[in-house]
Amino acid sequence: MQILAEGIAAGARASELAKLMGVGLTTLHRWRREFKADGNGVDRCKGSTRKVVHRLSVEEGQRILFTCNEPKYADLPPGQILLDLADLADQGIYIGSERSFYRVLHAHGQLHRRADGPKQVWSWDISYLPTSVKGIWLYLYLVVDIWSRKVVT
Secondary structure (H helix, E strand, O other), X not given: OHHHHHHHHOOOOHHHHHHHHOOOHHHHHHHHHHHXXXXXXXXXXXXXXXXXXXXXXXXXXXXXXXXXXXXXXXXXXXXXXXXXXXXXXXXXXXXXXXXXXXXXXXXXXXXOOOOOOOOOOEEEEXXXXXXXXXXXXXXXXXXXXXXXXXXXX
C-alpha cells in the first residue's frame, strides 16, 4: 500500500499501478478502503454464509453417478436419462434433478467432450424448406460431424 500511495502522490494513474501490481482496479480500491478503515487491511470477505438444507448427500451423489454410468445410460445426457427414469418418479422414487445430475457429473470429471477428432460423433437434423409453390415443402435430412461441423457424405 505504501508503493501505491507513493505512486499516486507522484502522479501515476491508479489503473496503471494496478496493472503493474497484477491486480484489478476494483481490488486496489477495496484494499485502500480496508487499510483506511482499520489500518491492518484484513480481508473480511468470507463468502456466503448460507446453509443449503437440501444439498445432496454423498449417497445421493453416488446413486446419480452409478445411474449415469450404467451401460444403457452411459451415452445419454442427463435430460434423456431423466426422461427414461420418469416411470420411477411416478412410483415415488426420485434420484435428482437434471441440474443435480450435471453438478455431480462435473464434480467427478465426467462432463467432457466425447469427440477428440473427426468421424467419431455425428448429429442429425431435419429441416423443412419452402418452395415457390404454396403448400409444397422440401425435406432436408442432414447428418453433421460434430467435430468438424461438416456434412457427412
